[in-house]
Amino acid sequence: MTTSRRQHTLEVLVENEPGVLARVAGLFSRRAFNIETLNVGPTADSSISKMVIGVAVEGHSLEQVIAQLDKLVSVISIKDVTGKGKEVHDTQPDYQN
Template sequence: MRHTFAVLVENNPGVLSKVAGLFSRRGFNIESLVVSETEDPSASRMTIVVEGDARVLEQVGKQLNKQVDVIKVNDITNEETVSRQLSLIRVAADQNTRQEILQITEIFRCRVVDIGRKSLIVEATGDEAKIQAVIRSLKPFGILEMARTGQVAMLRGAK
């Protein structure tokens, strides 16, 4: 099972290594981890995607909660959320293929952010499924380089 935890933590030095250390020490598998500032400068938000069975996931939540620097842990897997990742993909492109690639980027509402003589860089934003689809579509042209962020997520509606 793959679960997404939204974790609010104190913006203290060392908090990232404490959380990362917790995962390695307890043998939990991190798929992705994003840390960033929030509207409150004294707190940071971590979005952690974890793979594991029900028992592991229960432990992940509880062990995170035990950390002094952790303010709040939310397992948002089964909640209505907006989740996004960002990818930069450098694709091989010559005069013959450039047009086709541009069409694909348009279909996926990606942007081309740089063009070189033999390649171009595509910026793709979306959830995991969309990013995967973009990568699949661009692969035949030759992906030369790729940089991806982890996933950030937020609950929909209410509040």
């Protein structure tokens, strides 16, 4: 548990299907995780979208945020890119899986 607010950026590959944004946004809402920024874009594979999520971790651990996100069947992979120079508008194709 931490009381300080820490910013993290997660790069999340998801199935490109109806409702996937609601699944991710709903998870953050019901678990009281904070989304600071959210950007959704395509990848080279039309069946996969990429979300770049700015998370403010406060009270929860980042591990818990990632573990809960990973439980969503529509979420394919999660990468913590905090401080890796990635900007939240980055929607470059990403084949990491």
